[in-house]
Amino acid sequence: HKGPVFAPLYEPMPDKVKFYYDGKPMKLSAPAEEVATFFAKMLDHEYTTKDIFRKNFFKDWRKEMTSEEKTKITDLNKCNFSEMNEYFKAQSEARKQMSKEEKQKIKEENERLLQEYGFCLMDNHKERIGNFRIEPPGLFRGRGDHPKMGMLKRRIRPEDIIINCSKDSKHPKPPPGTKWKEVRHDNKVTWLASWTENIQGSIKYIMLNPSSRIKGEKDWQKYETARRLKKCVDRIRTQYRDDWKSKEMRIRQRAVALYFIDKLALRAGNEKEEGETADTVGCCSLRVEHIKLYPKMDEQEYVVEFDFLGKDSIRYYNKIPVEKRVFKNLQLFLENKQPEDDLFDRLNTSILNKHLQELMDGLTAKVFRTYNASITLQQQLKELACPDDSLPAKILSYNRANRAVAILCNHQRAPPKTFEKSMQNLQTKIDEKQNQLSAARKQLKAAKADHKASHDDKSKKAVELKRKAIQRIEEQLMKLQVQATDREENKQIALGTSKLNYLDPRISVAWCKKWDVPIEKIYNKTQREKFAWAIDMAEKDYEF
DNA sequence: CGCGGGACTTGTATTAAAAACA
DNA sequence: TGTTTTTAATACAAGTCCCGCG
Numbered sequence: 089h090k091g092p093v094f095a096p097l098y099e100p101m102p103d104k105v106k107f108y109y110d111g112k113p114m115k116l117s118a119p120a121e122e123v124a125t126f127f128a129k130m131l132d133h134e135y136t137t138k139d140i141f142r143k144n145f146f147k148d149w150r151k152e153m154t155s156e157e158k159t160k161i162t163d164l165n166k167c168n169f170s171e172m173n174e175y176f177k178a179q180s181e182a183r184k185q186m187s188k189e190e191k192q193k194i195k196e197e198n199e200r201l202l203q204e205y206g207f208c209l210m211d212n213h214k215e216r217i218g219n220f221r222i223e224p225p226g227l228f229r230g231r232g233d234h235p236k237m238g239m240l241k242r243r244i245r246p247e248d249i250i251i252n253c254s255k256d257s258k259h260p261k262p263p264p265g266t267k268w269k270e271v272r273h274d275n276k277v278t279w280l281a282s283w284t285e286n287i288q289g290s291i292k293y294i295m296l297n298p299s300s301r302i303k304g305e306k307d308w309q310k311y312e313t314a315r316r317l318k319k320c321v322d323r324i325r326t327q328y329r330d331d332w333k334s335k336e337m338r339i340r341q342r343a344v345a346l347y348f349i350d351k352l353a354l355r356a357g358n359e360k361e362e363g364e365t366a367d368t369v370g371c372c373s374l375r376v377e378h379i380k381l382y383p384k385m386d387e388q389e390y391v392v393e394f395d396f397l398g399k400d401s402i403r404y405y406n407k408i409p410v411e412k413r414v415f416k417n418l419q420l421f422l423e424n425k426q427p428e429d430d431l432f433d434r435l436n437t438s439i440l441n442k443h444l445q446e447l448m449d450g451l452t453a454k455v456f457r458t459y460n461a462s463i464t465l466q467q468q469l470k471e472l473a474c475p476d477d478s479l480p481a482k483i484l485s486y487n488r489a490n491r492a493v494a495i496l497c498n499h500q501r502a503p504p505k506t507f508e509k510s511m512q513n514l515q516t517k518i519d520e521k522q523n524q525l526s527a528a529r530k531q532l533k534a535a536k537a538d539h540k541a542s543h544d545d546k547s548k549k550a551v552e553l554k555r556k557a558i559q560r561i562e563e564q565l566m567k568l569q570v571q572a573t574d575r576e577e578n579k580q581i582a583l584g585t586s587k588l589n590y591l592d593p594r595i596s597v598a599w600c601k602k603w604d605v606p607i608e609k610i611y612n613k614t615q616r617e618k619f620a621w622a623i624d625m626a627e628k629d630y631e632f
Numbered sequence: 633c634g635c636g637g638g639a640c641t642t643g644t645a646t647t648a649a650a651a652a653c654a
Numbered sequence: 655t656g657t658t659t660t661t662a663a664t665a666c667a668a669g670t671c672c673c674g675c676g
Contacts, residue, residue: 223666231644231667277639291638292666306640355642356670365668399669400643438633441671454641454670501644513659582644589642612662635675642669651660 089208089217089280091251091260091268092294093201095224095243098122105175108168109161119152123240126227128172135229141238145227148240208280208296209257216297217280222249228287232366232401236287248283278302288364299617308621311592313450314458315632321459324447325350332413338434342443344417345371345432349456352406353496355399356437356453368397371453372437377427381418390415404498461493461590466632468492469599478563480570483609486599487574493586501582511575518572521565528558593619594626601628 100121106113107124116124127136127145135141146164153161161167186194205220225243230236246266253259255273262268269283279293296303317324328350331343348354349371357370369378378396385391388409398404410418421431437453444451468489477485532554539547593611597619600607611619 219665221665229645229667234667279639282639288667289637290668293639295640310641358670360669368668370669400645400667402644437670438672452671499643585643614663633676636673637675638671638673640670640672643667644665645667646663646665648663649660650662651658653658654656 089253089260090205091262092249092281093205093221094246094263095222101125101172101175105171107172110166111168114160117154117157120149120154120157122225123149123152124167124169125172125176126225126240128169129176130227131169131173135227135237138237140233140235141227144236144238145240148238152240210296210300210302213301215300215302218295218297220294222283223285223292230366232368232397234366235363236365239287242286244283250282252277252280252282297617299614299620304618304621307618310458311462311594311632313455314462314592317448317451317455317459318463318632320448321350327447329413332417338439340417341421341432341435342440344414344421345435345440346444347410347414349453350460352394352408353457353460353498354404355457356440358437366397366401368399368401370398370437372432372435372440374431375427376422376425376429376431379418379431381415381422383415392418398498402498402500457497458590461497461586462592462595462632464493464496465489465591466595469595473603475603478566479605479609480567482603482605484570484574486596486605486610487583488577490583490587490591491577491581493591494581494583497586497590499582499585500580503579511572515572518565518568521561521568525558525561525565528554528561532558588615588618592632593622594630595632597622597626598628598630601626 098118100118107116107121108114127149130136142164150158150161206217207214208217209215222244223241226241228234228236228239228241246262247269249262249268250270250272251260251268252272252274254275259271279295281294282291284290285292298304298307324346328343328346331339332347334340334343349356355370357373359373360368369375374396378394380393380395382391382393383389385407390412391407391409392415394404394406394408396404418431421433425433441452444453444455469486472485472489474481474485532551535547535551535554539551541547596610597607599605600610607616607623616623
């Protein structure tokens with residue numbers, strides 16, 4: 089491979105674009121100005137109103153200032169970035185207004201870069217690289233209540249990069265006048281380049297695209313492991329139910345946690361370093377404050393209410409009735425604890441996964457999520473199938489099955505900003521189409537009357553034509569209605585994550601073959617590339 | 633057994649491109 | 655054909671899980 093592409097160097101602001109401190113224009117040194125532009129670009133974003141973001145930004149910004157600037161600029165509230173902000177808006181507007189030729193030129197340059205840096209040779213196969221560009225410097229945007237939001241993500245230089253390639257290959261060259269941090273030849277790992285990021289101190293990698301052999305094989309293995317779980321899941325369920333009765337607390341906790349992971353598709357829940365990240369939890373790290381127990385709620389008995397922030401600070405809220413034994417165990421786990429105490433104080437992911445490993449080779453907590461997602465899709469597709477359905481109706485059924493999985497896995501999205509409007513537009517279209525339909529029906533009636541009167545060939549043809557027109561309008565109307573239903577049901581649900589990461593693609597491929605649905609209706613180009621192995625492999629009778 | 637480092641997968645938000653529309 | 659809306663691609667953050675060490 090040719091190594092990564094570095095972020096473009098900083099281009100100083102034109103002199104006419106001013107930064108103001110305390111109402112007065114002030115020329116910043118290049119390093120201070122660069123960091124200021126990161127903030128200026130985000131002025132319209134909610135982040136810049138958050139205290140922590142502002143505080144972290146200001147602290148890191150000051151580090152880039154000259155001593156003079158440091159003395160002068162002491163209060164972020166007195167900083168006025170609005171001219172800079174407007175400048176960037178104008179730039180982006182100008183980009184949109186560029187001529188066709190200019191746009192074409194940029195496109196060609198990107199394509200050239202992709203051809204040069206976007207591919208590598210692995211085991212004599214040309215493979216697409218996933219992310220060959222180094223992340224540019226900027227302000228860290230942590231999700232949720234992140235203590236480090238606003239900190240400066242520093243520029244990555246060749247001296248920060250470790251290159252991994254085979255010994256006998258032509259080693260990628262660093263840009264002129266620079267050096268790599270290291271060149272190594274480790275064939276036990278899949279990454280091509282790596283660097284240490286300065287916010288969390290974690291390592292970032294350049295790896296291959298999902299369409300690559302190495303990623304595809306791993307993906308396939310993942311689903312094979314989940315299928316092996318299918319064969320022994322009954323046994324495992326029997327055992328954890330049995331363990332609810334164990335006299336050992338650690339075993340009861342393990343069994344109840346596993347029940348949640350299985351039934352609710354919760355994530356494992358590793359421990360996190362306090363103060364380094366947003367406060368989020370998974371199953372093993374649930375705290376007392378995250379659940380409430382209701383011996384009776386409405387018509388149901390033994391209801392557990394979950395309310396916590398999971399990965400990416402997405403809220404998980406669910407009320408579910410559980411078996412009496414689980415409920416009694418939970419009451420026991422809660423005894424003499426404070427809200428901020430761990431619910432499962434005798435359990436962590438390492439203990440749980442060690443146990444799972446003993447139950448089945450390769451079994452870990454996340455396999456349950458894969459298994460339950462895939463088996464749900466398969467079941468739902470069977471239930472929703474209707475051979476006489478039109479193609480759009482079949483696709484709606486598929487999306488509904490997909491949606492059932494997304495709900496199980498709690499894959500949410502913020503409702504699109506334009507959702508209401510776009511829904512209204514669609515409704516208008518439906519109304520119009522309905523009017524069109526009734527008009528067409530009237531016309532048919534008239535044509536029929538005409539034919540009755542004249543009985544000639546011409547009028548007969550006219551009737552046929554009107555019939556066809558009605559049929560076409562009816563189809564269009566149905567398509568629109570299906571679309572509206574689909575969109576409404578999808579308001580806050582993200583289907584992509586489960587489709588890409590949890591659903592054995594062979595289930596979808598088989599379904600397409602069985603019901604004569606073109607695969608392009610289910611998977612777009614990228615997805616077909618990623619799932620090429622499955623498209624090759626699965627026949628219509630494939631069973632997960 | 634706890635801890636930290638490391639490698640890899642999963643996840644949402646943002647941006648760019650394509651498609652639909654007027 | 656230009657504009658708006660929708661969809662696809664990208665970016666990069668945030669998880670999981672494993673391993674080696676003291």
